Amino acid sequence: MTASTTPTAPTPPAEPRATAPTRARRVGREIAAIVSVGLAGALIFIINFGLSVDSGADDTALRFAGIFFLDLLLGLLAVGLVPLRRYVPLTTAILLAVAAALSSFAVPAALLALVSLATHRRTRDIAIATAVWLVSGAAAALLGLDLIGAPLAPVDLAITLAVTALLLAVAIAIGVSIGSRRALVASLQERAILVEEEQRLREDAARDHERARIAREMHDSLAHRLSLTAMHASALRYRDDLDADERAAVVETVHDNARASLGELRDILAVVRAPGSAESDHPQPTLDDLEALIATVTAATSVDTRIAVDTASLSPTVSRHAYRIVQECLTNARRHAPGAPVTLTVAGTVGDRLALTVRNPLPADAQTPTHAQAPTPGFGLIGIDERVRAVQGTLDITPGPDEFRVEVSLPWSISA
Structure with missing residues (x-):
């Protein structure tokens, strides 16, 4: 879970103290x-x-x-x-x-x-x-x-009062003019302070959004591979019945996932180190990479895949989010129901909607953690929900007594 932060009202600037030159x-x-x-x-x-x-x-x-x-x-x-x-x-x-x-x-x-x-x-x-x-x-x-x-005399008194009134009018006009100018300068200064504060708040919000995006990308990309690494490493520790070839295959899988995790971490850190670099500057996996994703989990989890979709005209943004959603669903299934078969259905037609369904049976001891479980990163289903809402999709999570089902409906394309 990510902690939500409530923006606070900007604090008015303190009255500046008079310095020695002032x-x-x-x-x-x-x-x-x-x-x-x-x-x-x-x-x-x-x-x-x-x-x-x-x-x-x-x-x-x-x-x-x-x-x-x-x-x-x-x-x-x-x-x-x-x-x-x-x-x-x-x-x-x-x-x-x-x-x-x-x-x-x-x-x-x-x-x-x-x-x-x-x-x-x-x-x-x-x-x-x-x-x-x-x-x-x-x-x-x-x-x-x-x-x-x-x-x-009355005439002289009238002249004196008229001259005095004229003199006072000039003095008052000068004073009002000075006061108006001071008020204008103060108003402009206050407006400049407010604009600067609003700009700072916008920058803070943009930084928070970027941090959340990077955290989500780290979770979506690294949690999947690290959980695979943890599961296969656990197999090496607890499976005494593996022969040399099987053990070598598991070690190779651990090595490949660790190396891939390191590469993805470097890509993410490159984004962090380069302010202003756009997300699109770093290619993200899409549904076209779904087969490679499934291949990384079949060694530990049986995945029944039913894909009936032509991704050629699918929005790249929707395709990226769909890939990450499937990746997170597979990670959750492997974490909470290790070894249980997973059924993945991806369907959709041009101009309609893209439908994703991930189902897996729940073991009897689903609430009992196993040694093969990777540590919970803290995003999980919340990250899925954020991605669905980001493209105006719908999410239906059904945790039944015997089966856990995630159904996602995404638009085929989204407005720019």
């Missing part, structure tokens, strides 16, 4: 982001500070200094919070949006946080962050909480 690149990117938004924020802060001085706002020096340091402090704090956008994107975007309403220094950091949030493509989170940005910006402009110091 961590270094991440740290480098974060430092570059912090430096970039810091420099951009400082530039905007300086420009805004210059505008506040040129505007000649009539604020007291104390109020001006307070707003100045508040802008600078919030800007530096916003720059420091930039790395958090990777871990809590919505919270970071909201905090920096509020900071941007009060600090020109914080605007680049807040825009970067919004871009990072948009890469996740969560509409609700993007809407919340955008609303917080617009509401806090409008409130700060109405209250005059910036370096210019004076509340904006």
